[in-house]
Amino acid sequence: MTTRLHNDSDTTITIKNPADGTIVGTTNYYGAETATQVVERARAKQKEWAATPIKERKKIMLRYHDLVLKHQNELLDIIQDENGKNRRAAFEEVLDNALTARHYAYRAEKLLSPDRAKVALPIATKTQVQHAPVGVVGIIAPWNYPLVLAISDAIPAILAGNTVVLKPDSNTPMTSLRAAELFAEAGLPKDVLTVIPGSGREVGQALVEQVDYLMFTGSSATGAKLAAQAGERLIGFSGELGGKNPLIVTSDVDVDKAVSGVRHACFSNTGQLCISIERMYVHRDVADRFIPAFVRCVEKMKIGAGHDWDIDMGSLISADHADTVAEFVEDAVAKGATVATGGKRLPNIGPNFYAPTVLLNVPEDARLYREEVFGPVVYIEVVDSHEEAIAKANDTEYGLNASIFGKSSTAQEIARHLEAGTVNINEGYSAGWSSIGAPMGGWKRSGVGRRHGDGGLLKYTESRTVAEQRIVPIGGPEGLAPEKWAGLLTAALKYGRDILR
Incomplete structure (x- = not known):
């Protein structure tokens, strides 16, 4: 059964489909008082949940995996109806959620088992590193991927033995509420796991002020402000933030x-994706062929609303x-950019x-040259070398994702020089994102911490080193002169340098 919350704000919120304005549903909109109560209940529950054997947590997570697949069509409908995205983009969410649940369900036991550590005196010292849950994890999720960027982040936190309080975006709370069910x-x-819709000013701030770890x-x-608040409280913080992601055509x-x-x-996802491409650098040797072919391909896209699988792109989230x-594009055009297609x-x-929209000849003083648009807009620059493409790709305050299309050997060499948390070769973002066993996150102002990989679960834990001394004390056996003990240790270090590695 789901938790019933007292609606201290005495308000509800109506969710509308941004594609056509129809009402999707209504839900309570909670305030700071309820958020505080939810965190208190989560904290009271956490030790009991942490004591639940990991094998039982695994079984629950695998049952959830199966239910996500069983209710796939229902989840797709909810995601689309409150977000406006096309069905294939919604399917990416369901697929990711199931894959994440399965991956960490099978990986958690090994990750949470104590690790043996190297010691100063082998045999005499036994040291292990234990991994304990941090406590209550708060998640503040966005609207663009209401299943992935909410529930998929909660999965490893739950498996690690934490309780989770999740604040979904006010535009898209229905998806995470259904997932909680x-x-x-x-x-x-x-x-x-408690999902509590509400404003960032009230519910979000209550989480920042009370949880033991914050995922945003x-x-x-906004991430910088939340990180500063987390820093004041000395709690862990992980944030996947903005991007101005480049793509290089070799x-x-x-x-x-x-x-x-x-x-x-x-x-x-209508370009409303933190790792989607917003700027492209095309080598001059192929520009005359690639750019017209790309523009023609874009012009063939089917744009629309509804649940049909053949729709290529859906709606933006709001007016x-x-x-x-539109303002970004109008600014660029006013300053000299050329619209190759779209722009309306x-x-x-x-x-x-x-x-x-595909733009050419975008001047550097146009806002979208450096700022994140977060919409269906990309601009193309022609470059004379791969070195120039690398320099332009790295000339940004962001470093979330990058992409290279070309022969593998060429692309692999370019990838070594790109300042980004993920680099996809002959793919835009899916290859890196779906590699759940590898870390995913941003350099520079694109974030701190990582989701996915082993660190995607271990970040929700605290390490505890337990060292047991046996046979002989670190300071030497009773009755042996300190100088002689020091000499023995020095000799052991000298002759054991290449043995005990």
């Missing part, structure tokens, strides 16, 4: 094979965001639709 059906005890996905500006690229993958890299995207709203489809 599936967790309850899978056998997750009450108060281990959103803008770099001189040896197969143009015909590349264009569709590049298109997906730029316009998946305000559509205005922001699509009101005939729905209120918040914007055409997939």
Whole structure:
């Protein structure tokens, strides 16, 4: 059963489909008082949950995995209806959620088992590193991926023995609320995961002030503020933040094979993806072939609303965001940029639709040259060398994701020089993101900490070193002169240098 919360704010929020304005549902909108109560209940529950054998936690998580797949179509509908994205982008969320649950369900026991550590006196000293849960984890999730960037982040925290309080974005709370119900059906005890819709000012701040670890996905500006608050409290913080992600098209690229993958890299989820491509550097040797082919490929995209699988791109999240995207493009055009395709709203489809847009000749004083648009807009620059492409790709305050399309040997060499947390070769972002066993996160202002990989679970733990001294004390046996003991240790270090590595 799900937790019933007292609605201290005495308000509800109506969720509307941004693609057509229809009402998706309503939910309570909670305040700081309820958030405090939820954290207190989560804290009271946490020790009991941490004492639950890891094998039992694993069983619950695998049941959740199965329920996600069983209810796939329902989840796809909810994600689309409150977010406006196309169905294939929604499927990426369901797939990721199931994969994350399965990966950490099988990986958690090994990660949480004590590690043997190297010691000064082998045999005489036995040292292990234990991994204890941090306590209550707070997650502040965004609207663009309401299942992945909320529930997929909660999965390793729960398996690590923590309880989780999740604040979803106010535009998209229905997805995480339904996922919490599936967790309850899978056998997750009450108060281990609580979803509490509410404002960032009240619920978000209550979490920052009370939880033991904070996970945030959103803008770099907000992330910096939250990190500072977490730092004041000396609690752990992980944030996946903004990006201005580059894509390099090499001189040896197969143009015909590349264009569709590049298109997906730029316009998946209507460009509302922290790791999607917003700027492209095309080698001059292939520019005359690649750019027209790419523009034609973009112009063939099917834009629309609804649950059909053949729709290539859906709606933006809101009228305000559509205005922001339009302002970025208008600013660039006013300063000299050329619109190769798109550059306009699509009101005939729905209120918040914007055409997939490709810009050329964007001047450096245009806002979108460096600022994150977070919409279906990409600009192309032609470069004379791979070295120039690398320099331009790295000339940013961000470092979240990068992409290279070209021959493997060329792309691998370029990848070594890119300042980004993930680099995808002949893919936009899916290869790196779906590699759940590898860390994913940002350099520079694109974030701190990592999701995925072993660190994606261990970040929700505290390490405890337990060292047991046996046979002989570190200071030497009773009755042996300190100088002689020091000589013995020095000799052991000298002759054991290449043995005890």
